[in-house]
Amino acid sequence: MLGWYPGHMNKARRQILEALPEIDVVIEVLDARLPYSSANPMLAELTRHKPVLKVLSRADLADPHETREWTRHFDAQPATRALAVTTTQARDLKRVPKLCHELAGQVRADRDVRVMVMGIPNVGKSTLINGLAGRSIARTGNEPAVTKRQQKVRINGQVALIDTPGVLWPKIEDQASAYRLAASGAIRDTAIDYVDVAIVTAAELAKRYPEALSTRYKLKELPPFQPNPEAERTEADGDPGPDLLARAGFDGQAIVSTIAGKRGGLRAGGEIDLHRGAEVLLHELRDGKLGRLTLETPADIPGTEDEAVAEASSADAAPRASDD
Numbered sequence: 001m002l003g004w005y006p007g008h009m010n011k012a013r014r015q016i017l018e019a020l021p022e023i024d025v026v027i028e029v030l031d032a033r034l035p036y037s038s039a040n041p042m043l044a045e046l047t048r049h050k051p052v053l054k055v056l057s058r059a060d061l062a063d064p065h066e067t068r069e070w071t072r073h074f075d076a077q078p079a080t081r082a083l084a085v086t087t088t089q090a091r092d093l094k095r096v097p098k099l100c101h102e103l104a105g106q107v108r109a110d111r112d113v114r115v116m117v118m119g120i121p122n123v124g125k126s127t128l129i130n131g132l133a134g135r136s137i138a139r140t141g142n143e144p145a146v147t148k149r150q151q152k153v154r155i156n157g158q159v160a161l162i163d164t165p166g167v168l169w170p171k172i173e174d175q176a177s178a179y180r181l182a183a184s185g186a187i188r189d190t191a192i193d194y195v196d197v198a199i200v201t202a203a204e205l206a207k208r209y210p211e212a213l214s215t216r217y218k219l220k221e222l223p224p225f226q227p228n229p230e231a232e233r234t235e236a237d238g239d240p241g242p243d244l245l246a247r248a249g250f251d252g253q254a255i256v257s258t259i260a261g262k263r264g265g266l267r268a269g270g271e272i273d274l275h276r277g278a279e280v281l282l283h284e285l286r287d288g289k290l291g292r293l294t295l296e297t298p299a300d301i302p303g304t305e306d307e308a309v310a311e312a313s314s315a316d317a318a319p320r321a322s323d324d
C-alpha cells in the first residue's frame with residue numbers, strides 16, 4: 001500500500017534537516033478530526049524535539065467536545081501547545097504568533113522567532129501559511145509541487161515564517177489509522193479499497209455517532225445481512241488486512257448497503273451497488289454533511305491505558321447500527 005511515500009520520505013527529511021538550524025518553533029498541522037492519525041510519528045525526532053505548536057485544522061468539521069479533549073491532551077505535553085482553528089478563517093489564526101513566542105521562550109527576545117509549518121499532504125499547511133502571511137505565498141489545493149528556495153516572511157508579532165511547508169508522510173503502519181486517513185480523504189481513494197473504507201467507517205460512526213448516521217440516512221431498519229466477500233480476503237500485498245473489516249462486517253456493510261439503496265444504488269433485480277453507498281457516505285462525511293464529527297479520541301492512541309479501557313467498553317456496549 002502507498003508505495004508513493006517512501007521516496008518522498010527522504011526528500012522531506014532532507015528538507016527539514018536543512019531548515020532545522022534556522023527554526024525555533026515547529027508548527028505541526030493536524031486534522032482536528034484525526035489528530036493522532038494525521039500526525040507523522042517521526043516529527044519530534046526529526047525536529048530534535050523543538051517546541052511545537054499543534055494546529056488542529058478543519059475544526060469547523062470536527063466535534064467541538066472532542067477537539068477540546070485533544071487540545072487538553074496536547075497542552076499537557078512538554079514544550080507543546082495546541083490551537084484548534086478553521087484554517088481558512090484569518091481571525092482564528094490571530095493567536096498563532098503569541099503562542100510561537102511563548103513556546104520559543106526568553107532566549108529569542110532579541111530577534112524574530114523562526115517558525116516552520118509541517119504536516120502531511122492536504123492537511124491545510126499552505127492555507128495556514130497564507131493566512132498567517134495575509135497574502136498568498138504558498139500553494140494551496142492540488143497544484144503540483146515546484147522546487148524553489150525557501151524564504152522567510154515576517155508575520156505579525158516578530159515571527160518569521162519559512163514560506164515552504166515541510167511535507168511529511170502520514171502514519172500508515174497501523175490499520176485503524178490507515179482507514180481513518182482514507183475516510184478523511186487524506187490518502188488517495190485508490191490506496192485502500194473504497195468500499196472497505198466505507199464499511200469500516202460506517203461501523204465506527206455507528207459506535208461513535210449513531211444519531212448522526214441514523215438522522216442523515218433515516219436508518220430505522222437495516223437490510224438482512226449479506227455475506228461480505230471482502231471480509232474473507234487474506235492479508236496480501238501490504239493490504240491493511242481483514243481484521244478491522246471483518247469486525248466492521250455486519251453493521252458496516254449493512255449501513256453502506258442501506259445508504260446505497262436509498263441513494264441510487266439499487267440495481268435492476270434488487271442488487272445493491274455498495275460502491276454507490278460508499279461514495280455517498282465518504283463524500284458526505286468529508287463535506288461535513290453528517291455534522292461535526294471526530295474519528296478518534298486521545299483514548300484511541302495505541303498503547304495508552306485509556307485505549308485498553310475504550311476497547312473493553314466498546315466491546316461490551318457495541319451498540320448496533322440500527323440504533324435510532
Ligand SMILES: Nc1nc2c(ncn2[C@@H]2O[C@H](COP(=O)(O)OP(=O)(O)OP(=O)(O)O)[C@@H](O)[C@H]2O)c(=O)[nH]1
Nearest residue numbers: 057058086087088121122123124125126127140141
Ligand atoms: N473546511 C476546512 N477546509 C480547510 C481548512 N484548512 C484547509 N482546508 C482546505 O483543505 C484543502 C487543502 O489545504 P492546503 O492548505 O492546500 O493543504 P496542504 O497541507 O498545503 O496540502 P499539500 O500542498 O498537498 O501538502 C484546501 O481545499 C483548503 O481550502 C479548514 O480549517 N476547514
